[in-house]
Amino acid sequence: MPGTTPQPTSATRTRSWWGWGWADAHPDDAECAAMGALIPGTLAHPLPVPRxxxxxxGRPAVEPPASLAHLVATGPEERAAHAMGKAYRDVARALRGRPGRIxxxxxxxxxEREVADMLDWAGEREVAVVPYGGGSxxxxxxxxxxxxxxxxLSLDMTAMDRVLEVDAVGRAARIQAGTLGPSLEDQLRPHGLTLRHFPQSFxxxxxxxxxxxxxxxxYATGRTHIDDFVQSLRVVTPAGTSASWRLPASGAGPSPDRLFLGSEGALGIIxxxxxxxxxxxxxxxxxSLAFTDFHAALxxxxxxxxxxxxxxxxxxxxxxxxxLSGASHDGSAVLVLGFExxxxxxxxxxxxxVELARSHGGRRGDVDGAETADTDAAVGAWRSAFxxxxxxxxxxxxMGAVAETFETAATWDRIPGxxxxxxxxxxxxxxxxxxxxxxxxxxxxxxYPDGAAPYFTVLAAGRPGDEVAFWDDLKAVASDVLHRHRATITHHxxxxxxxxPGYDRQRPDPFALALRAAKGALDPRGILNPGVLVD
Amino acid sequence: MPGTTPQPTSATRTRSWWGWGWADAHPDDAECAAMGALIPGTLAHPLPVPRxxxxxxGRPAVEPPASLAHLVATGPEERAAHAMGKAYRDVARALRGRPGRIxxxxxxxxxEREVADMLDWAGEREVAVVPYGGGSxxxxxxxxxxxxxxxxLSLDMTAMDRVLEVDAVGRAARIQAGTLGPSLEDQLRPHGLTLRHFPQSFxxxxxxxxxxxxxxxxYATGRTHIDDFVQSLRVVTPAGTSASWRLPASGAGPSPDRLFLGSEGALGIIxxxxxxxxxxxxxxxxxSLAFTDFHAALxxxxxxxxxxxxxxxxxxxxxxxxxLSGASHDGSAVLVLGFExxxxxxxxxxxxxVELARSHGGRRGDVDGAETADTDAAVGAWRSAFxxxxxxxxxxxxMGAVAETFETAATWDRIPGxxxxxxxxxxxxxxxxxxxxxxxxxxxxxxYPDGAAPYFTVLAAGRPGDEVAFWDDLKAVASDVLHRHRATITHHxxxxxxxxPGYDRQRPDPFALALRAAKGALDPRGILNPGVLVD
Known part of the structure; x- marks a missing residue:
């Protein structure tokens, strides 16, 4: 509309190299200070945005091969932006000028041919290949x-970003791995179809x-993980390309796809x-429903x-x-339900x-417990905060404060404790x-019928100047609790x-042996995302 | 009731060593002849029941170790009953006095300790271990x-047949692997719970x-395979016992359980x-609904x-x-729907x-297409025939005839062809x-939303005296069709x-490499169900 400021688009916006998302969406110094003031013990002034x-x-330790050089960036900005993910500890390291290895x-x-060529070259030169999607x-x-x-070598897959084929009858699509969430849904929209996979990092x-x-x-129930939406995969490994058949289901041996799902780049490049x-x-x-008693809500x-x-x-x-999310201010727990x-x-x-929830003490409606039909407020508040x-x-x-999350899953008998x-x-x-x-x-x-996935948020003043070690200490405590309660080190x-460390304690030893052997067979030179899953 | 014949129970009945199920449930000679008469080209008289x-x-090629001898049977009846499964080709071989290796x-x-001891002993003596459950x-x-x-060594697991623990809150149970279907449900019934896994072989x-x-x-939709009901597994391998955690879900690396699900005894003993x-x-x-047009039914x-x-x-x-099942006699296809x-x-x-089906041309009711409310007839006829x-x-x-089934799955676009x-x-x-x-x-x-699992029944006169080769030829033709249509060699x-042969053509080569490496790590002496999945 005339007179309104044009909304920035992904084409015109810049991603933050050190923090989450778009650089222009970060709170400014004043907002940071205002937030920090709410948490005793934080810094008086925000740390500067790192440059x-x-x-x-420094200069790259290797030159890209001439045949692939046109695909390779070597500038400091690009390389720094690919040095780390977006965990709190990544941000904290960047803020202190100590990012991970560039x-x-x-x-x-x-x-796919270029992916295979990259792996061939990397194998010959003993270059580690770290796959990179959205970097989140x-x-x-x-x-x-x-x-x-x-x-x-950071192998950024985002140039492979197309929906290649849509099967409207069987409701499926062949999609390149580097496709970001919004682009994926944009390409499916003309077909009236959706993947409906909306992680927070979408x-x-x-x-x-x-x-x-x-x-x-x-989805909060049923098909909660992307795993269940996979018909087939193509994965480039140093030992060749794995291509499974498109199948609605199969009982032919252990699922090939399930070996690559969760392989985190250690077995191949999807x-x-x-x-x-x-x-x-x-x-x-x-x-939404409010509960005075959290255990009744459970x-x-x-x-x-x-x-x-x-x-x-x-x-x-x-x-x-x-x-914290504005869904309630009277000490109630809030259950948000959605059907579609x-x-x-x-x-x-x-x-x-809703009736089931009420039979367990849930109160329909607003944060004060009044019965109202309109619960969009709580739902909307939650989504925008999310x-x-x-x-x-x-x-x-x-501000030197820790604000971080971690998540897990356990059976119902263990959830309250x-x-x-x-x-x-x-x-x-x-x-x-x-x-x-x-x-x-x-x-x-x-x-789930047999358990749930708790997601924890930690807000703490931190130990200014020593933020990373402070968080690592807390995370180690958390991981110990998870281990003692036989709760998975990560749900998603x-x-x-x-x-x-938590994963190594959790997975069965014979499975670790099998996984290591599988990696040895597919990645004999050990170049694929070294340090992930197996050593 | 007085005067009625007591129903035989599993304690008093004898399993057939050469054919399906209970020996006393097999059709007698007259029934066999009557069935055979319906198929031109079959034998005039039934082959005798093999003895x-x-x-x-012969005598066993090895002696069991003294410490385990009390667990081991060496009599011809027991050994013959464990020589093969229950496919048509197994039955045909038994009928011709040429069963598989005893x-x-x-x-x-x-x-579990005894399972591990068996594997240790077998590994030292180069004895192949073939796990055996119900033998179906x-x-x-x-x-x-x-x-x-x-x-x-046929490792018959049916002495490990107990439900060990029930978690009524989280609706789960710890169950020994050798538990047969009916016993499993009997042990769960007092808890008001059920696994609800009812294969034809239940x-x-x-x-x-x-x-x-x-x-x-x-289940015909959703959780069709046992895979989805698994919380955790214990698997004894020559390299140690794998014990995964009870989890409702996890995202920690590739699923350990999914590697053992479908491993058919080649990686360990569940x-x-x-x-x-x-x-x-x-x-x-x-x-039930009748359809004149099979494609409309699809x-x-x-x-x-x-x-x-x-x-x-x-x-x-x-x-x-x-x-064949008595659900229709007018050339209609029949769709049987059940909700619970x-x-x-x-x-x-x-x-x-039903409305959806009718909108595609389905006619509610009996085999003649009349609209009736009672459709138990078709449902019941089907179940009892099944x-x-x-x-x-x-x-x-x-009677020398081939009556056999095979099944597959494919995406909807491929189903009609x-x-x-x-x-x-x-x-x-x-x-x-x-x-x-x-x-x-x-x-x-x-x-499935994206495909279906067709199950085929073949009824043929066969080639009396050469039944096994005849069936193998048909199966090879069928497998070629599946391969050409990218339909899985087996759905369940x-x-x-x-x-x-079909599996080796279907699975991705790099996955085969990984699986072989995993087997090498878990079963270095290659004693576990040799010939299954990998060589």
């Missing part, structure tokens, strides 16, 4: 550590990244996949998860999380779920290490490098 | 072929067998699993599979299959599915090889030894 030129990025080269292959890893998945390789993550990390998506799509939902309904969620109702959204925020369908109205299903959160986290990091132990032990560890009390909140993001954030 | 004493079973020993361990393999999964090992197959072969279960249970359904409703099934309706049963019988829930009535969902089928198959085999090609090419091959026309029928057993009957 690449202060890093003293890759020597950033390559952007445009087809929060577990150290896209960062080289150590010095066992001559050089490091804007800044790719199909290949989702597949390699077993990302959690849109180049494309056939994925299952859905009609766009036309019926939607949502509601029982309600379990009852819903064990019913046939299959909500698309079933998110339980504890009191702290509800307050392309077929038929969902209000009846919503009604049944997408804004990583930017605020970076703003708080500039697990949540309590994480709150208590991480809170105590933060207090002891910083002298200031910390906030540890919890929400359930995905629920991948293992990367940060979760290796 | 173990005619096999000339194992030297049959061991029945009672705990129809793909050569429980049979040793070749002579690369000094001796063969009575004669075990949890461990289902897991090792990725068995197809009760000893127990935590599996997800459900409340017993209290609401059920079913209906479109109806696809529409239902792509809806939210999630029928528990959605079985489409083509005209021949419908006639432990929560709420399902009549509305059934009604919506369970009786393997016994009839063995009766026909005694695939079904047509199987019917035509297998039919032509049978005619050419035997001089008699054959019947090739098809049903869809499981349906496992690879075993019979499907190896």
């Amino acid at each position: 690449v030129r202060d890093l003293g990025v 890759p020597d080269l950033v390559a952007r292959p445009t087809d 890893s929060v577990s150290g998945g896209v960062e080289y550590r150590g010095d066992a390789h001559r050089a490091v 804007e800044f993550s790719t199909l290949g990244g989702w597949l390699a990390t077993r990302a959690g998506g849109h 180049t494309e996949a056939w994925v299952r799509l859905q009609a766009r939902p036309t019926h939607k309904a949502s509601a 029982a309600a969620v379990r009852a819903i998860a064990q019913s046939d109702l299959a909500p698309a959204n079933c998110r339980l925020l504890d009191a702290g999380e509800a307050a 369908s392309a077929d038929a109205p969902v209000t009846a299903r919503l009604g049944q779920a 997408l804004r959160m990583p930017y605020l986290r970076d703003g708080l990091a500039r 697990l949540i309590e132990a994480v709150r208590t032990e991480v809170g105590q560890a933060a207090l002891k290490a910083s002298g200031h009390p910390a906030t540890v909140n919890c929400r359930l993001t995905h629920v 954030h991948a293992v990367g490098r940060d979760h290796r | 173990v004493r005619d096999l000339g079973v 194992p030297d020993l049959v061991a029945r361990p009672t705990d 393999s129809v793909s050569g999964g429980v049979e040793y072929r070749g002579d690369a090992h000094r001796a063969v 009575e004669f197959s075990t949890l461990g067998g289902w897991l090792a072969t990725r068995a197809g279960g009760h 000893t127990e699993a935590w599996v997800r249970l459900q409340a017993r359904p209290t609401h059920k409703a079913s209906a 479109a109806a099934v696809r529409a239902i599979a792509q809806s939210d309706l999630a029928p528990a049963n959605c079985r489409l019988l083509d005209a021949g299959e419908a006639a 829930s432990a929560d709420a009535p399902v009549t509305a969902r059934l009604g919506q599915a 369970l009786r089928m393997p016994y009839l198959r063995d009766g026909l085999a005694r 695939l079904i047509e090609a199987v019917r035509t090419e297998v039919g032509q091959a049978a005619l050419k090889a035997s001089g008699h026309p054959a019947t090739v029928n098809c049903r869809l057993t499981h349906v 009957h496992a690879v075993g030894r019979d499907h190896r």
Whole structure:
């Protein structure tokens, strides 16, 4: 409209090299200071936005081969932007001018042949290859550590960003791995179809990244992970290209796709996949309920998860999380329920779920517990806080504060004790290490008939100047609690490098043997994302 | 009741060593002859029921170790009963007195320690270990072929047959691998819970067998395979025992359980699993619809599979299959729909599915197309024929006829052409090889938004005296059709030894490399079910 400011588009905006998302979406100094003032013990002034030129990025240790040079960037800005993912500890390191090892080269292959050529060249030269999609890893998945390789190549897949084929009858599409979430949905929209995979990182993550990390998506129940949407995969390995058949299901031996799903670049480079799509939902309904008693809310969620109702959204925020996102301010926990369908109205299903929740003490409606029909406020408040959160986290990091999340999953019998132990032990560890009390909140993001996935948010003053070690200490405490409660080290954030100790304790030893042998067969020179999953 | 004949129970009945199920349930000579008379070109008189004493079973090539001898049977009856599975080709071989290699020993361990001890001993002595559950393999999964090992041990797991633990809150149970279907459900019943996994072999197959072969279960949509019900596994391998954590979901690396699911005993011996249970359904409703046009029926099934309706049963019988099972006699295809829930009535969902089917030309009701409310006749006729089928198959085999099935899965775009090609090419091959026309029928057993699982029945006069080669020829033709149409070599009957050629062509080469390496790491002496999956 005339007179309005044009909205920035992805073509005109710049990605932050050191923090989440778009550089122009970060809170400014005043906002950072205002946020920091809410947390006793933070810095008086925000740390400056870090600059690449202060890093003293050196010359690459290797030259790209002439035949591939046109695909390779060697400038400091590009290389710094590919040095790390977007975890709090990555941001904190960047803010202190100590990012992870800067890759020597950033390559952007445009087809599978070029990916294979890159791997061939890297194998000959002992160059580590770290696959890179949207770069939103929060577990150290896209960062080289150590010095066992001559050089490091960041293999940025985002030039392979097309939907190649759509099967409208069988509702599936063949999509290149480097396709970012918004582009993927834009390309499917003309077909009336959607993948409906919306992780928090949607804007800044790719199909290949989702597949390699077993990302959690849109659905709170049922098909919670991208795994269930995979029909077939193409994966380039140093030992050849693996291409599975498009199949709706198969019982022919262990699933080939399931070996590559979650392989985090350690077994090969996923180049494309056939994925299952859905009609766009036309019926939607949502509601929120407040609970005075968190344990009653847990029982309600379990009852819903064990019913046939299959909500698309079933998110339980504890009191702290509800307050933080503006969904409640009276100490209530809040359950947000959402149903959707392309077929038929969902209000009846919503009604049944609400009744189930009420039978466990849930109060329909607004934050004060009044019964109202309009619950969009709580739902909307939650969604907007959800997408804004990583930017605020970076703003708080500039104040020396820790704002970080981690997630897990466990069976129902362990859920109450697990949540309590994480709150208590991480809170105590933060207090002891910083002298200031910390906030540890919890929400359930995905629920199952047999368990749930708690997602924790930690807000703490930190130990200014020593932020990374402070966080690593808290994370070690958290990981110990998870291990003691037999809760997985990650439900959908991948293992990367940060979760290796917890992962190594969790996975069965014979499986580790098998995985190491598989890696040895597919990546005999050990160039693929070294340090991830196996050594 | 006084005066009635007591029903035989599993304690008093004898399993057939050469054919399906209970020895006393097999059709007698007169019934066999009557069936044979329906198929031109079969034998005039049934082949005699084979006797173990005619096999000339020799002495075992090895002695069991003294410490384990009490677990080991060496008698000819036991060993012959463990020589093969229950495919048509197994029955045909037994009828001609040429069964597969008779194992030297049959061991029945009672705990995990004894399983490990057996593997240790077998590894030292170069004895092949073939795991055996209910023995209902129809793909050569429980049979040793070749002579690369000094001796063969059939590891019968059925002494490990208990439900060890039930988590009523999280609806899960820890169950030993050797538990047969009926016993498993009997042990769960007092808890009001059920696994609801009912393959056709239910009575004669075990949890461990289902897991090792990725068995197809009760549900026609959604969670069609046992895979989705697995919380954790314990697997004894020569390299140690793999024990995964009980988790509702995880994103920590490739799934350890998914490597062992479908591993068919080649990577280890599954000893127990935590599996997800459900409340017993209290609401059920079913209906059948007749279709004049099979392609219209396919479109109806696809529409239902792509809806939210999630029928528990959605079985489409083509005209021949419908006639064979008594569900229709007018050349109509029949769609049998079933819904169930432990929560709420399902009549509305059934009604919506029926409406969808009618909008594609389905006629509600009886075989003649009249509209009736009672459709139990077609449903009941189908179910009883389904369970009786393997016994009839063995009766026909005694007449020299081939009655066998095979199944696959493919995406919707390939389904019509695939079904047509199987019917035509297998039919032509049978005619050419035997001089008699054959019947090739098809049903869809499981349906998905993106495809379906066709299940084929072949009825042919065979080539008396040369039955096995005749069937192998037909199966090779069928496998070629599947390969050409990129349909999986098996949807839920496992690879075993019979499907190896198709499997080897289907699986990606790099995955084969990885699997072989994994096997090398877990089973360095190659004693575990040699010939299955990898060489």
